[in-house]
Amino acid sequence: MTDIILSTQNGEPVASSRDVAKRFGKRHDHVIRDIEELIKGFPKNGDTPMFFKTEYTHPQNHQKYPMYLMNRDGFSMLAMGFTGKEAVQWKLKYIEAFNAMEKQLAQQHRDQREVQDVNIQNAIDRVIGARKALDKKTAFLDECRKAREENKAVYLQAKSLCGIAKATYSKDCSTVRAMETAVRMAQDNLTHAVDDLTIVAKGYPFYAALMDSLLDELAPAKKED
Incomplete structure (x- = not known):
């Protein structure tokens, strides 16, 4: 679980397309392509809470490139097409990471409410x-x-x-x-x-x-x- 990097968006845990590409051994541009193909199939083309388009700055050339953040549902939709033994292991690690962060966020919410x-x-x-x-x-x-x-x-x-x-x-x-x-x-x-x-x-x-x-x-x- 410590291998997984999650952040938050709109109060829920999200994974980045860059991190997903790295963990599953895929090219980032191919992962972005797959995400955008998924988005095309949703109602109101390109408008879905599962994926959030953003950008990152490349550490070497300092140029900005597109990137997606995805919540648990978005990750599940994307990773559904990933196959292989290692893919299964990473899917389990991501599920565990999402569970842990959701639990942490829920506790933080309860603490804040108190x-x-x-x-x-x-x-x-x-x-x-x-x-x-x-x-x-x-x-x-x-x-x-x-x-x-x-x-x-x-x-x-x-x-x-x-x-x-x-x-x-x-x-x-x-x-x-x-x-x-x-x-x-x-x-x-x-x-x-x-x-x-x-x-x-x-x-x-x-x-x-x-x-x-x-x-x-x-x-x-x-x-x-």
């Missing part, structure tokens, strides 16, 4: 935390505004206590302004948290449903901005 799941949950937690902080600050701002209006009425009515009432009202105004700034900052934090979640969860199978659900819940908070 990391993504953790990142998404952390991003959701940040959104929830930002929403709670916004709600708490908004509620306190409402209380401050209510106190300011009550003390404003006292200030306007109590002429004899004008100095004290004015000082209290002035302090309330300062508190309200500070809390309005705090609420705007909390709203910005919430917006950034939602944006981060959007980036992290992009491509997740339930991405659309997840974002719709969260945004529906966050809508009332956003309206207070």
Whole structure:
């Protein structure tokens, strides 16, 4: 299996026509000819996911030449016509190599999904935390505004206590302004948290449903901005 060189294309293992030609003792131009004959037989001539046309640079003259990459199905179609004892051995080695890489890619995909799941949950937690902080600050701002209006009425009515009432009202105004700034900052934090979640969860199978659900819940908070 260590003799086989595979790479990846579109998330699946692929073999190169150059490597296949080398392993099976064939001329590369003949292998390309065979591949192109196969492609001609497919629907939509030349358009198939089994083979991917590319090129390579020759190490000696540094010129570019055509080459094909093929997935497991493409290799199977091509190698079907290869005969001989050594051909059978190389077919088995390629099958083993494809199996091993597919298993490796599947594990990498599971690992990536686990990391993504953790990142998404952390991003959701940040959104929830930002929403709670916004709600708490908004509620306190409402209380401050209510106190300011009550003390404003006292200030306007109590002429004899004008100095004290004015000082209290002035302090309330300062508190309200500070809390309005705090609420705007909390709203910005919430917006950034939602944006981060959007980036992290992009491509997740339930991405659309997840974002719709969260945004529906966050809508009332956003309206207070």
